[in-house]
Amino acid sequence: MRERVGTPELVPRKVTCTDRIPPLAHAATPPPPRLAAPGRSGHNGAFSLRASGPPLLLVPFALLLPLALLPVAVLPIVALPTALLPLQAPAPARAESAEPELRVLLRRAASLDVAPLGGGAQPLDEAGRTLLTLAPGQSLALAPSGAGIAVRRSGSGADLQLPASVAMLRLEPLEPSGAALLALGERRYRGSLVVRREGDQLLAVNHIGLEAYLPSVVGSEMPASWPLEALSAQAVAARTYALSQRRPAAAFDVKATVASQMYRGVEAETASTRAAVARTRSQVLLHDGSLIQAVFHSSSGGSTENSGEMWTRQLPYLVSVPDFDHSSPVSAWQLRFSPDQLRDLFQEIDGAQRIEVLAASSSGRIRRARVIGPRGSLDLSGAELRQRLGLRSTLVRFAFEQPGADGPAAEQPAADLPADSASGSITRATALAQLQPPPPLSFTGRLRAPILVASGRGFGHGVGMSQWGAYAMALRGSGYAEILRHYYRGAELRAWAQP
Numbered sequence: 304m305r306e307r308v309g310t311p312e313l314v315p316r317k318v319t320c321t322d323r324i325p326p327l328a329h330a331a332t333p334p335p336p337r338l339a340a341p342g343r344s345g346h347n348g349a350f351s352l353r354a355s356g357p358p359l360l361l362v363p364f365a366l367l368l369p370l371a372l373l374p375v376a377v378l379p380i381v382a383l384p385t386a387l388l389p390l391q392a393p394a395p396a397r398a399e400s401a402e403p404e405l406r407v408l409l410r411r412a413a414s415l416d417v418a419p420l421g422g423g424a425q426p427l428d429e430a431g432r433t434l435l436t437l438a439p440g441q442s443l444a445l446a447p448s449g450a451g452i453a454v455r456r457s458g459s460g461a462d463l464q465l466p467a468s469v470a471m472l473r474l475e476p477l478e479p480s481g482a483a484l485l486a487l488g489e490r491r492y493r494g495s496l497v498v499r500r501e502g503d504q505l506l507a508v509n510h511i512g513l514e515a516y517l518p519s520v521v522g523s524e525m526p527a528s529w530p531l532e533a534l535s536a537q538a539v540a541a542r543t544y545a546l547s548q549r550r551p552a553a554a555f556d557v558k559a560t561v562a563s564q565m566y567r568g569v570e571a572e573t574a575s576t577r578a579a580v581a582r583t584r585s586q587v588l589l590h591d592g593s594l595i596q597a598v599f600h601s602s603s604g605g606s607t608e609n610s611g612e613m614w615t616r617q618l619p620y621l622v623s624v625p626d627f628d629h630s631s632p633v634s635a636w637q638l639r640f641s642p643d644q645l646r647d648l649f650q651e652i653d654g655a656q657r658i659e660v661l662a663a664s665s666s667g668r669i670r671r672a673r674v675i676g677p678r679g680s681l682d683l684s685g686a687e688l689r690q691r692l693g694l695r696s697t698l699v700r701f702a703f704e705q706p707g708a709d710g711p712a713a714e715q716p717a718a719d720l721p722a723d724s725a726s727g728s729i730t731r732a733t734a735l736a737q738l739q740p741p742p743p744l745s746f747t748g749r750l751r752a753p754i755l756v757a758s759g760r761g762f763g764h765g766v767g768m769s770q771w772g773a774y775a776m777a778l779r780g781s782g783y784a785e786i787l788r789h790y791y792r793g794a795e796l797r798a799w800a801q802p
Contacts, residue, residue: 402512403801405545406497407566408555409487410507417474417496417507418442418457421482426454427473434472442486443474447503470500473510490568499554508555517541517580518572523565524599525770527573533773534579535783539796540768542580543587543597546799588787588794590620595794599768602631604698604761605666607790612664613766620791621766623666628771633695633762640692642752645676648691652676655755658688658701668765669697692757699759706754767791 419437426434426443435456437443444455451470474496476483484491487507494511520541521527521534541564548563549556557563565571588595596610596618603626611617628634646654654676661682662670669685685697768790776786784796 401801402514403546403549403799405511405513405516405549405557406555407509407511407516407563408506408558409490409492409496409509410559411501411504412507413504414444414446415487415498415505415507416442416444417498418486419474419476420484420486420491422476422478424474424476424485427475429471429473436477445472445498445505447500447505450500452498452500452505471497473497484569490570492568501554506554509559513542513545514580514584516545516566518576519568520545520564520566520571521579522571522573522576523567525774527575529774530777531575531579531582532777532781532783532786533770534575535583536768536773536777536786537599537770538576538579538583539586539588539783539787540597540599542583542585542799543594546587547594547596583783585798586796587799588620588791589797590618590794595620595791597768597791598764598766599770599790600761600763600765601769602626602628602633602762602771603765603769604628604634604696604759606765607767607769607772608664608666608668608765610766612666612670613668613764620793622792624789624792626769626772627775628761628769630775631762631771633760634771635758635760636695637759638692638694638757640755640757642754645755649674649676649681651679652681653678654752656753657703658755660700666765667698669699694757694759696759696761696763696765698761698765699757702756702758703753704756706752 418441419439421439423439423441424437426437428434434454437456442457444457446453452472454472474485476485476495484493485496486492487496492509492511493515494509497508497510499506499508517538521537524541525534525537527534544564545557557566559566588597598610598621605628606626607622607624609617609623610621612623640648640655642654649655652674655674656677657675659673659675660669660671661673664670669688671685672683672688674681674683674688683691688694689697689699768787772790773786776789777783781789787794787796
């Protein structure tokens with residue numbers, strides 16, 4: 304989510320890797336799940352992500368169980384209000400003579416090592432002049448030098464110093480076919496590679512056709528073993544998002560991380576992800592004739608969120624809907640923080656003794672909170688609190704428990720907590736924590752500091768398509784058009800026509 308989405312005031316500047324299906328979820332193939340007993344309904348939220356600075360990219364990845372070890376999902380059978388969304392059957396995709404090209408920032412570093420695979424390559428300057436020729440097996444080491452770029456070819460023993468006026472070069476395979484790849488570090492990429500000087504660093508940007516880019520994105524964002532309909536829904540959402548991000552005047556369009564959408568090169572492609580892209584070729588989601596902001600996340604925790612409650616704009620197609628993410632390994636989670644950790648996290652107030660929710664969304668996600676410590680209080684947005692604590696979402700409640708206790712006194716499970724009023728100043732969890740008996744004395748006669756327990760649901764900002772919800776819908780027989788219709792209300796599925 305990435306600038307992640309084309310409307311700056313809608314989507315945060317960066318979105319954490321925790322917003323999507325964690326990489327460990329790709330490790331194994333899930334067992335065939337059983338469908339749930341009818342009548343089991345999803346929880347619509349009891350418990351935010353308007354990041355103005357770099358939020359969740361820096362949050363550590365959650366260690367999740369491999370999919371093969373996940374418990375069998377209990378999936379609801381809910382009739383979708385199909386009448387609300389006239390999602391039309393897509394027109395047959397036409398063969399485009401010029402496939403849209405996307406520019407993907409792969410890396411920003413002080414030096415780069417690149418090599419052609421499956422044939423030779425030639426670096427070109429900005430005017431298209433060939434600088435040298437790389438034979439198969441040779442590589443280039445690139446580094447800033449002076450005002451330009453220094454180039455060393457493996458085995459040559461000498462540097463090629465580009466003129467100061469040349470601050471970029473383009474590495475093109477000699478045989479631009481499906482077998483011709485470019486290696487950057489440990490990953491392989493299709494298309495060409497543009498290296499640009501920016502200050503004392505180099506930017507490596509992959510120039511690649513949109514349809515060649517997408518199989519890797521789908522395989523990077525979802526386990527390739529998931530049902531084809533879920534993968535196809537991801538392909539359409541990823542294509543729509545990528546097209547909405549093209550910025551001809553900028554050095555690149557999207558990043559290869561969850562700041563935009565994950566892209567791991569050829570290694571993430573599989574037969575199933577290529578099939579999902581091929582069967583949806585050129586299909587995008589439109590609203591009033593324009594590309595939608597096709598944001599998505601890993602798991603909503605029971606219900607998705609209105610875009611206007613997370614960010615500054617409410618878009619008609621990004622509204623709260625019931626989710627079916629009960630099989631998600633992060634449908635419910637809990638984190639604990641020691642007093643020492645809290646002092647490090649809230650140094651301004653020397654720790655945290657109480658956390659009050661000042662404002663919450665209609666689904667219960669924290670929008671503003673007050674952290675009270677020994678030396679004052681600190682008001683934070685939900686996104687800022689999530690970043691500080693490394694939370695998986697802002698659909699969370701807090702309680703304090705004494706060291707060695709089994710859990711917060713009289714506290715309910717997180718999934719059973721009712722939503723707090725958006726104007727309420729104290730949460731149910733906080734109120735219960737305040738009613739606990741005084742903390743016991745240690746052997747030294749000093750009070751033992753309590754442990755903060757964060758009980759939450761879901762993974763990510765909660766707006767748009769839930770990937771685990773798409774998985775559940777595909778398992779029960781929904782096609783990708785129905786999945787998209789559910790999560791992007793009022794959007795139309797159309798074949799993209801190059802402007």
